[in-house]
Amino acid sequence: MTDRSLPAPPQTPESAPFYAAAAAGRFLLRRCTQCGRTHWYPRALCPFCFGATAWEAHDGRGTIYSYSVMRRVTPNYAIAYVALAGGPTLMTNLVDCDFDALRIGQPVRLVFRPSADGTPVACFTPD
Amino acid sequence: MRESEAMSINGKAYIAGAWEHPTRKAPDLSLAQLHAECAAGALADAGLTKDDVDGYFCAGDAPGLGPLAMADYMNLRLRHLDSTDLGGCSYIAHVAHAAAAIAAGKCRVALITLAGRPRSEGSSGTAPRPAAGGVPDAAWEMPFGPVTTNVYGMCAMRHMHEYGTTSEQLAWIKVAASHHAQHNPHAMLREVVTVQDVLDSPIIADPLHRLDCCVVSDGGGALVVVAPEVARALARPLVKVRGAGEAMKGQDGGAVDLTYSAARWSGPAAFAEAGLTPADIKYASLYDSFTITVLMQIEDLGFCAKGQGGRFVADGNLISGVGRLPFNTDGGGLCNNHPANRGGITKVIEAVRQLRGEAHPAVQVKHCDLALAHGTGGLLGSRHGAATLILERE
Numbered sequence: 001m002t003d004r005s006l007p008a009p010p011q012t013p014e015s016a017p018f019y020a021a022a023a024a025g026r027f028l029l030r031r032c033t034q035c036g037r038t039h040w041y042p043r044a045l046c047p048f049c050f051g052a053t054a055w056e057a058h059d060g061r062g063t064i065y066s067y068s069v070m071r072r073v074t075p076n077y078a079i080a081y082v083a084l085a086g087g088p089t090l091m092t093n094l095v096d097c098d099f100d101a102l103r104i105g106q107p108v109r110l111v112f113r114p115s116a117d118g119t120p121v122a123c124f125t126p127d
Numbered sequence: 128m129r130e131s132e133a134m135s136i137n138g139k140a141y142i143a144g145a146w147e148h149p150t151r152k153a154p155d156l157s158l159a160q161l162h163a164e165c166a167a168g169a170l171a172d173a174g175l176t177k178d179d180v181d182g183y184f185c186a187g188d189a190p191g192l193g194p195l196a197m198a199d200y201m202n203l204r205l206r207h208l209d210s211t212d213l214g215g216c217s218y219i220a221h222v223a224h225a226a227a228a229i230a231a232g233k234c235r236v237a238l239i240t241l242a243g244r245p246r247s248e249g250s251s252g253t254a255p256r257p258a259a260g261g262v263p264d265a266a267w268e269m270p271f272g273p274v275t276t277n278v279y280g281m282c283a284m285r286h287m288h289e290y291g292t293t294s295e296q297l298a299w300i301k302v303a304a305s306h307h308a309q310h311n312p313h314a315m316l317r318e319v320v321t322v323q324d325v326l327d328s329p330i331i332a333d334p335l336h337r338l339d340c341c342v343v344s345d346g347g348g349a350l351v352v353v354a355p356e357v358a359r360a361l362a363r364p365l366v367k368v369r370g371a372g373e374a375m376k377g378q379d380g381g382a383v384d385l386t387y388s389a390a391r392w393s394g395p396a397a398f399a400e401a402g403l404t405p406a407d408i409k410y411a412s413l414y415d416s417f418t419i420t421v422l423m424q425i426e427d428l429g430f431c432a433k434g435q436g437g438r439f440v441a442d443g444n445l446i447s448g449v450g451r452l453p454f455n456t457d458g459g460g461l462c463n464n465h466p467a468n469r470g471g472i473t474k475v476i477e478a479v480r481q482l483r484g485e486a487h488p489a490v491q492v493k494h495c496d497l498a499l500a501h502g503t504g505g506l507l508g509s510r511h512g513a514a515t516l517i518l519e520r521e
Contacts, residue, residue, distance in 0.1 A: 005257075006270045015265045015266035040381035041267035047380035066288070066385055066508075068280030069333045070272065072253045081383050091509070093271045104288045116465020121270045 003095055004026045004077040006056050008117040014044055017055060022120045028055045029087060040088035060110025061085045062124065082108055082124050096125045135370075135400055140226035140237075141358035142366045142518065144173025144351030144456045145479040147457075147472075149313050152462060153345040156248040158190050159200045161242035161347045166201060169349035175236060180351075182207035182234030184225060186217035187465035190244045197240065200218045207234035210512040211514030213373065214504020215469035216414060217241075218350065220514035221373030222475060225352035242347025243467020250468060251343060252276045253331065268509065275416070276340060278508040280332035283419040287334065289434065292422065294334055296437035298325035300418040301338050301461050303445035308458025310487040315342045316462040339418040341460035341470065348472040352480075363520035364483040369403065369497075372396025377510040388420075389513035390427035391499060397515035398429070403497065405429040408517075410481045410492045411452055412474035414502035415459040421445075425452070426502055428515065447490040456481065456490035471502040475516065482520040496520045 003022035011019060021028045030042040034051025046053050067080035076093040080102075094102060095113060109125040136377050144167030153161060162185070170177060183205050189197045207228050213220055218241050225237035249519035252275035286292045301324055308314040320338060329338040347480040358365055372393035398404060404426060414420045430452055432441040444450035457463045457477040460470040478498040480486045505511040 004272065005298055007272075009266045009270050010262075012261065012263070012266055014263070038381070040378070041264055043263070045173065054442065065383060066281040066285040067333075068277040068284055068335075070253065070274070070277045071329070071333070072276065072331045079271050079281065081272060081281060081385070082272055083383075089378075089383035089408070091268045091273060115270050121410075 003113070004075050004114040006093070006113060006121055008115040008119050009121060013116050015040065018042055019119050022122065025112065027058050027060045027122060030054065031056050038087045040090045052054055058084060058087055061127070062108055063092070064102065064104050064106045065089050066104060067094060067102055078102060080124065093123045094125065095115055095123045136223060136226040136230055137369050137400055138367060138487040139230035139325045139355070139403070140352050140368045141355060142222065142350055142368070142475070142479050143353045143358050143361050144169035144175065145476045146172045147348040147464070147476050148242070148346045148466070150346050151313065151315050151344045152246050153244055158244060161244070162189060162197050162240045163201050165215060165240050165242055165349035166238055168370055169238070169351045173351040173353070173363060174208065175224060175351060177201060177203060177350035179236045180227060182228055182239045183207055184209045184221040184237060184239040186210060186212040186241070188241055188469055207237070207393035211377070213514060215416065216471045216502030216504040216512055217469070218472035218502055219475055219502045219516050220373045222350060222352055222368065222516050223373065223514070226368045226371070229352065229354045235357055237352040239350040239352065239472065240347065241349070241467055241469060241472040242344045243469065245468050246343050246345045252340060259267045271340065273506065273509060276335060277456040278506045279417045282385045282508045285336050286419065286423065289386055291439065292437035294326055294336070295322050296441050297418040297422060298322040298444060299441045300415070300421045301325050302463040304415065304455055304459045305442060306446045306464030307456045307490050310489045311458045311463055314458040314463040315344055316458070318389040326380060335417055335419070341416050341465045342462065343468065344464050344466055346464050346466035348466065348476050350472065350475055353366040361432055365481050367519045367521050368480045368516070369400070370397040370401030372400070372515045372519040373513065375510065376511045387433065387515070388423045388427050388507060388509050389511060390424045390515065392446070394428035394501065397517050401517040402519060407497050408479065408499045409495045410456070410498040410499040411454045412478045412498070413454050414470055414474060415455055415461045416503070418461070420503060421454070424503070425508070427497070428501060438505065447492055453490070453492050456486050469504070469515070471504065474502055476502040478500055478518055481517060482518055
């Protein structure tokens with residue numbers, strides 16, 4: 001199956017460290033140094049308490065919270081929310097899989113896929 | 128006057144003018160012309176002129192910087208301007224904002240306009256819309272192709288997973304809209320459809336079929352909200368603002384829950400201000416970008432328990448003269464019109480028609496004295512605004 005070409009993410013100063021780590025194969029998220037909670041998407045200020053946040057690594061394991069296969073365009077693609085194990089839920093694409101066999105609750109793992117300008121973005125595939 | 132009354136918009140303003148542009152495809156009209164034709168139509172409906180307008184409200188569909196370009200095009204002399212943009216439900220919120228401004232003495236005759244030409248311009252729900260620079264979520268979401276259809280699709284998938292909602296139940300929402308649209312000569316889709324027709328239409332984004340989606344249309348509409356003494360001096364039926372609520376829902380820092388919408392907050396706020404309950408409502412205009420939008424709003428507004436929306440909408444329960452909750456008797460966005468890809472103003476317009484007794488006789492709700500208009504804006508499954516408005520025929 002031909003995967004859809006992924007548009008490059010429009011970067012900001014807040015996203016640059018994530019994508020630099022992604023280029024080295026590491027998946028990061030942010031944890032608050034004040035309330036201790038992780039969140040998504042990564043922010044300098046904790047969305048729960050406005051405390052300062054810091055990067056930490058996550059192993060990229062999770063489960064499908066919901067998904068929808070876009071059938072109207074070619075190639076089809078599967079947008080999803082994946083609930084990271086012990087962490088937040090993030091928007092992503094499900095790749096390298098049979099779209100007709102996907103189901104909510106299915107275990108998935110992170111795979112970086114290059115976007116249009118080469119920046120790797122965090123996709124997931126069935127585990 | 129008690130403090131609680133002083134702080135409410137209940138009874139402080141009336142909708143005196145409401146007008147929907149008849150066009151559904153307008154390649155030869157400019158966007159500004161469409162807005163101005165809607166303004167002229169609503170003012171004529173109210174029995175007012177543009178010289179009476181001292182407050183103007185519009186949202187992101189208006190060309191130019193906020194309200195400035197359109198106010199200049201129409202050559203309005205204003206003392207109150209508001210371009211709050213909550214996406215498609217903005218105009219429902221504008222009625223409440225206009226009522227608050229009128230109650231505070233900031234204006235007496237507020238004009239609200241919406242217009243757009245997405246059909247002529249080739250916009251659709253399967254193509255990404257350009258994002259402005261600096262949008263904080265874009266770095267994390269844009270590569271994944273969140274358009275309209277698939278983000279609403281994820282809401283429907285989760286609702287089905289949690290509550291057993293079926294495509295057949297969602298299809299009933301389209302069926303009801305089509306029953307109403309057959310009586311609207313301006314509606315884009317006037318053919319009555321069946322549940323099977325919806326299920327047989329191609330899947331756009333799982334689990335939503337083509338007939339679960341609203342139309343893409345050109346057009347527009349306008350409203351005129353006025354102070355009580357202005358309304359009483361006009362010849363039109365009195366449609367009073369009883370209550371309103373607004374809210375937004377995002378991703379809660381990653382604690383994503385797609386099973387409910389911001390109507391969970393805007394609805395109770397509106398009912399509390401109005402001193403009413405869902406059981407009092409005779410007619411509801413509900414934003415119908417997709418069938419799932421309607422179903423979730425019905426639950427969140429309290430017309431049925433969470434998770435029971437599928438059962439509630441089935442078997443014609445939304446059809447005027449048949450079911451418990453007649454909705455979108457103009458055919459709604461699903462069949463009639465979705466100008467500028469923003470359906471909020473047509474929701475208020477049809478509620479006003481119902482309260483005036485000016486809906487098509489085949490769909491007019493008997494003794495329609497209390498109506499609700501509710502909308503969402505943005506994307507239901509990522510971040511959206513919501514606005515609820517409760518109106519009464521006095």
